[in-house]
Amino acid sequence: MVSLYRDTGVVLRVQKLGEADRIITLLSRQHGKVRAAAKGVRRTSSRFGARLEPFCHVDVQFYTGRTLDVVTQVETVDAFGPGIVGDYPRYTAACAVLETADRLSAEEGEPALRLYLLVVGALRALAGRERDAALVLDAFLLRAMAFAGWAPAVSECARCGTPGPHRSFSVPVGGAVCGGCRPAGAAKPVPDTFRMLDALQHGDWPVAESMPNTIRRESSGLIAAHLQWHLERQLRSLPLVERQRV
Amino acid sequence: MYEGPVQDLIDELGRLPGVGPKSAQRIAFHLLAAEPADVTRLQEVLQKVKEGIQFCDVCGNVSEETTCRICRDPRRDLSVVCVVEEPKDVLAIERTREFKGRYHVLGGALDPLSGVGPDQLRIRELLSRIGTTLDGVDITEIIIATDPNTEGEATATYLMRMLKDFPGLTVTRLASGLPMGGDLEFADELTLGRALSGRRAM
Numbered sequence: 001m002v003s004l005y006r007d008t009g010v011v012l013r014v015q016k017l018g019e020a021d022r023i024i025t026l027l028s029r030q031h032g033k034v035r036a037a038a039k040g041v042r043r044t045s046s047r048f049g050a051r052l053e054p055f056c057h058v059d060v061q062f063y064t065g066r067t068l069d070v071v072t073q074v075e076t077v078d079a080f081g082p083g084i085v086g087d088y089p090r091y092t093a094a095c096a097v098l099e100t101a102d103r104l105s106a107e108e109g110e111p112a113l114r115l116y117l118l119v120v121g122a123l124r125a126l127a128g129r130e131r132d133a134a135l136v137l138d139a140f141l142l143r144a145m146a147f148a149g150w151a152p153a154v155s156e157c158a159r160c161g162t163p164g165p166h167r168s169f170s171v172p173v174g175g176a177v178c179g180g181c182r183p184a185g186a187a188k189p190v191p192d193t194f195r196m197l198d199a200l201q202h203g204d205w206p207v208a209e210s211m212p213n214t215i216r217r218e219s220s221g222l223i224a225a226h227l228q229w230h231l232e233r234q235l236r237s238l239p240l241v242e243r244q245r246v
Numbered sequence: 247m248y249e250g251p252v253q254d255l256i257d258e259l260g261r262l263p264g265v266g267p268k269s270a271q272r273i274a275f276h277l278l279a280a281e282p283a284d285v286t287r288l289q290e291v292l293q294k295v296k297e298g299i300q301f302c303d304v305c306g307n308v309s310e311e312t313t314c315r316i317c318r319d320p321r322r323d324l325s326v327v328c329v330v331e332e333p334k335d336v337l338a339i340e341r342t343r344e345f346k347g348r349y350h351v352l353g354g355a356l357d358p359l360s361g362v363g364p365d366q367l368r369i370r371e372l373l374s375r376i377g378t379t380l381d382g383v384d385i386t387e388i389i390i391a392t393d394p395n396t397e398g399e400a401t402a403t404y405l406m407r408m409l410k411d412f413p414g415l416t417v418t419r420l421a422s423g424l425p426m427g428g429d430l431e432f433a434d435e436l437t438l439g440r441a442l443s444g445r446r447a448m
Contacts, residue, residue, distance in 0.1 A: 013359060018264050044425050050436040053396045054359070076435055085399040088356075088407060095358035237358035 003064040007031050008077055010119050011056045012102045016042070024052050024071060025102060026060065027119055032112045033105040036062050036069040048074040055080040055094055055123055078120070083127030089244050090126045093133040095237040097122045097140050103231050104148050114147050134220060134243040135208050139200040141223050146201070150174075150230040152222070154197045157181055165194055169222055171229045193218045213245050252278065304375070306351035306368050308333045316340075316348055323347040324383040329372065329405065330391050331355050331398065339391060347389075350375065355397035356404055364404065372405075376412055387416045394422045 009028030017023050020042040026034045041049035051058050052071065057078035062069040084094045101119045105112045122140040125131055145151055153175030155164050166176040170186035176194060177186055192211060196219040199207035211219075224238050247253055252274060260270035277285055301307070302314035309315070316322060316336070326347030330336055336349050352367045376385050390405055392398035402419055409417045423441030424433055433441070 016263075045428060047432055048434060050434045055396065079436055081396055081399075082436070085396055086403055088400065088404045091356075091400040091403070092358050099359055236361035240358040240361070240363040 004061060004072070005031075005064070006059070006061045007034070008057070008059045009034065010098075010101075010116065010123065011052055011054050011058065012098045014052065014054060020046075022052065023068065026058075027101050027105055027112065027116050028060075029113060029116050030111060032110040032116075033102070033108045034062070034069065035108060036060075036071050037065070038071040051076050053081055054098060055084050055127075057120055057123070078124065078127075080123040080127040083129065084123070087129065087133075089242040090129070090133045092237065092241045093137040094123060094126050096137055096235060096241050097126070099235050099237045100141060100144055100227065103233075103235070104144055112147075115144060118143055118147065131205065132209065132244065134216065134241065135200065135205075137241065138216075138220055138223050139203065139208070141227050142197065142201045145227055145230065148230070150226070151201070152176075152197065152226050154194055154201060165191060167191070169194075171222070171225045175226070187222065189218050189222065190215065193222070197222070217243070301351075305349045306333075306353060306371065307336050307349060321346075325386045326389065327372075327375070327385055327387070328389040328391050331393055331401070335391065335393075345389075347387075352392070352401070355392055355401040357397045367401075369405070369408065373408065376409070376415065384414070386414060387418065390417065390419045394420075 007028040007030050009026035011024055012027050012033075013025040015023045017037060020040050022038045022041050024036050024038050026036070028034050038048070038052050040046050041052055043049070048071070051074040056076065057080060059075040059077055060071055061073040063072055080094075084090050097119060101115060105115060118140060122136055125136045126133055142151065152158070152169075155176070156162060157164070157166060157176060157178040158170070158174035159177060159181035162178045164176055164178075166178050167188060168177045168179075168182045168186040169175060169189050170177045170183050173181065173183060173186070177183070192215045196208060196211050196215050198204070200219070220243065228234055228238070248256065255274045255277065256267070256270045259265055259273050260267055265273070277288075298310060299308050300312065302309040302317055303312050304317040305314060307314045307316065323346045327350050328339060328345060328347055329350045329352060330339065331352055331354055333351055336351065339345050339349075350368070350372050352369065352372070354362055354367055356362060356364065356367065376388070388405075388409055390402045392401045406417055406419075409415060421444050422437070423444055424430065424437065430438070
């Protein structure tokens with residue numbers, strides 16, 4: 001008896017397989033990260049090749065294979081692709097969203113509902129083009145890190161818990177640090193950078209959007225450094241994110 | 247595991263794209279049973295392709311000389327350049343016999359997930375090529391023929407942005423829509439949507 005199952009998910013990554021097939025990596029609602037083979041999707045005559053591109057939010061039916069599950073049917077839930085690829089800065093930011101989601105959902109088959117909802121929300125915001133792509137990316141990275149248990153401390157000292165505001169930020173310690181706990185080499189961002197990080201963490205868009213380029217750049221740098229420290233590897237897409245000046 | 251060179255051959259063949267362990271074993275035993283002259287010919291061709299093939303200075307296509315056959319051809323229209331991702335795409339377009347211009351091979355598509363950005367592609371070479379006049383002819387049209395997938399579309403968007411300020415240059419994109427011989431009911435909504443938005447008067 002063939003074992004079939006169905007789930008909705010976001011296509012994180014596609015890899016070529018053989019002549020005309022692809023391996024699709026999805027972040028699904030119920031089954032977490034799923035890797036499945038999609039047969040013949042690189043042919044122009046494929047019935048669902050266009051639905052299995054990165055950024056697509058799809059309803060998929062799989063059958064359980066011996067090594068890889070196989071995609072049998074696909075329906076589009078949200079086509080975020082056209083809204084994203086038509087704008088290069090949004091495309092690079094969305095790629096960083098997908099790569100981060102892929103890294104944070106390391107275990108296949110382990111449900112990651114909050115991360116899935118966060119990815120869908122971030123892609124919807126990027127495709128909707130209402131907010132600056134770099135801000136959406138930074139807000140996504142901060143919240144995704146919070147789900148993974150690595151949220152940087154912003155309003156209190158990461159080591160002793162003393163309420164802030166503080167003047168230093170240390171990635172190895174875990175965020176803002178007070179004068180007593182400050183290790184050597186800690187960064188000294190301007191106070192508005194802490195306000196920016198707090199606004200991005202809590203979705204306070206009026207504050208985040210009012211910040212000048214220097215603050216945005218500094219907070220993006222701290223977020224990227226914090227994320228890559230905890231992931232213990234560099235993200236390929238982050239250096240390629242094109243940040244527009246406001 | 248087979249002995250020495252046989253296993254080495256299977257391992258090496260297994261590293262080729264699309265060749266799994268079973269196929270590698272089948273090819274290896276086919277070579278083992280083949281006439282020595284056939285194997286020598288294959289060996290010579292492999293060596294020639296590695297030593298004698300280079301990339302065209304002008305378009306980036308594979309070539310036996312510093313300039314490829316298409317770029318050397320005087321009958322080609324110098325004013326139109328078709329931008330493709332890979333050398334195999336040149337062959338695909340040549341098979342149509344519809345295009346008489348020349349090509350520019352980017353060497354891939356923008357794919358941040360694989361660490362490929364604008365600096366890893368031959369975009370700078372394309373821009374400098376547009377700025378120069380060849381045999382008194384300016385390039386007046388760029389046809390972007392990157393793959394109709396996410397990376398290809400993003401590359402087309404990026405190129406469009408870079409090329410829009412060149413005076414007197416028309417930038418076009420290959421049309422996309424329904425494949426010949428298909429049924430409308432089986433078309434996915436993305437393809438059908440693009441076919442509708444790109445419809446033309448008859």
